[in-house]
Amino acid sequence: MNARSRWIDLDGAVNVRDLGGLPTADGRTTRRGRVLRSDNLQDLSVADARLLLDDYELKNIIDLRSDAEVRLEGPGPLTRTPSITVHNLSLFSEGGRHTDVAADTPDDAVDIDKVLPWQNQPDAETDGDRSIGHYLGYLRDRGDSIVAALRVMTRPDGASLVHCAAGKDRTGVVCALALEVAGVTREAIVADYAQTGERIEAVLGRLRSSDTYAADLDSRPADSHMPHAAIMEKFMARIDEEAGGVLGWLATHGWTQEDTDALRARLLD
Template sequence: MNARSRWIDLDGAVNVRDLGGLPTADGGTTRRGRVLRSDNLQDLTVSDVRILIDHYALKDVIDLRSDAEVNLEGPGPLTRTPSVTVHNLSLFAEGGRHTDVAADTDVVDIDKVLPWQTRPDNSPAQDRPISHYLGYLDDRPDSIVAALRVMTRPAGSALVHCAAGKDRTGVVCAFALEVAGVTREAIVADYAQTGERIDAILARLRASTTYAEDLDSRPADSHNPHAFIMEKFLARVDEKFGGSLGWLTAHGWTAEDTAALRARLLD
C-alpha cells in the first residue's frame, strides 16, 4: 500500500484501497488491513494474490455481483485459493422482478445481464444512482447484513467488491463505516475517491463484453461517483430508517453484531 494513501497498487485491479485510517466521530481512526474494497478481481495476477494473502492476510472475499455477472466473467483466481473463502452476496433480487436473468437458468442472455438496466426509474438523471442504491436495500437486505457480518470475522482481512467497486461496494462500505462511527464527511470522501481511478476502471470494464455495451450506452458523467450522490443517499436512509444502524436493526442486525464490527474496524 502506498504509505501516503490508502490505495493498494495491484496489476489486475485498479480500484483497490484499505478502509483503514478513516476518522471517527469520537476522534479515533479505523484500523488498516481489516477491510479492503475493490473493483472486479477476475484479472488478479499471481503477484497480486500473493500481496493480498501475504501483506493483508486475506481470508474472505465478499462478491456483490449478480449470479449472471459471475457466470459470464468466470471464476477468478481467488476462487482457486484454498485459504480464501468467497461469499457470493448479490445485491439484486436474483430470479425476481428486478432481474432479467433467472438464477436457475443455464442460458445467460448477455443483453439482459445487468439487472439495473430495466428497473423502472422516473427520477431525475442525477438522482438515479440514489434510487438504485435504495433498491439494494429493498431487494437484498439479507446480502447487506451478511456482508457486514463477514467483516466481523476475527482472522485476517475481508475484501468487498463488485464490478467497478463503486456503487454496490460503495453502499456496503458506507454502512460498515457508519456502524463503526466514521464521520459522514469521511464516508462520503471515501465513496468519491473512486473518481480518482474512474478512467482506469471504465477501461477495464470496457474490455469485458459483459459490461462494455452498457457503459457506452450511458452519458460519461453518469459513471462518476459524485460526493452529492452518497450524501443524498445517506440522508434518505436517515429520513426513512433512522440511519444505517436503524435499517440494519430492522433486518436482524444485533447489538452484538455492532460490537463485533467495531472491534474489528476500530483502533
C-alpha cells in the same frame, strides 16, 4: 499500499483501497488491513494474489455481483485459493435464471443500469435520482446480503475484501454502511465513496474489455459514471429520514448490538 492515499496498486485491478485510516466522530481511526474494497478481481496476477495473501492475510472475499455476472465473467484466480472463502452475496433480487430484470429478459442478461447506475444529474434534488433509487433498491431487495456482508467483516481470521464490477456502487453502499456502524464521520464516508472518481477512467477501461459490460459502456461519457459526493450524501440522508439511521435499518433485518460491537471491535483502533 500508498500510506497517504490508502490506494493499493495491483496489476489486475484498479480501484483497490484499504478502509483503514478513516476518522470517527469520537476521535479514533479505522484499522488498516481489516477491510479492503475493490473492483472486479478476475484479472489479478500471481503477484497481486501474493500481495493480498502475504501483506493483508486475505481470508474472505465478499462478492456482490449477481449470479449472471459471476457466470459470464468466470471464476477469478482467488477462488482457487484454499485459504480464501468467497461469499457470493448479490445485491440484486434474483429469480430463477435471471438476475435483477424482468422475466422476459434473455438468460444471462445483465441490467447494466443497475450494475453501474448512471449519474447524469449529480445535483438533482428529486427523489427520482437514478443512482439513489438503485442504492435504496439494494436495501429494499437484499437486506439479507448486506447484513451477511457486514458480518463477514467481523471475522477475526485475516482481512476481508468486498467488491463488485466497478467497486463503486454496490461496493460503495456496503462500505458506507459498515463505516457508519463503526462511527466514521459522515464527511469521511462520503469522501471514501467519491474517491473512486480518481480512477474512473481506468475502471471503465477494464469494464470495456469485458463482453459483459462493454457494449453499454461505449455509448456513455465517462463523467456520467462519476461517483459524485452528493449521491452518497443524499442516500445516507434518506436512510436517516426513513429508517432512523443505518443502525435502525439494520435492526429491522436482524442486526444486533452484538453485531455492532463485533464490527466496531474489528474495524477500530
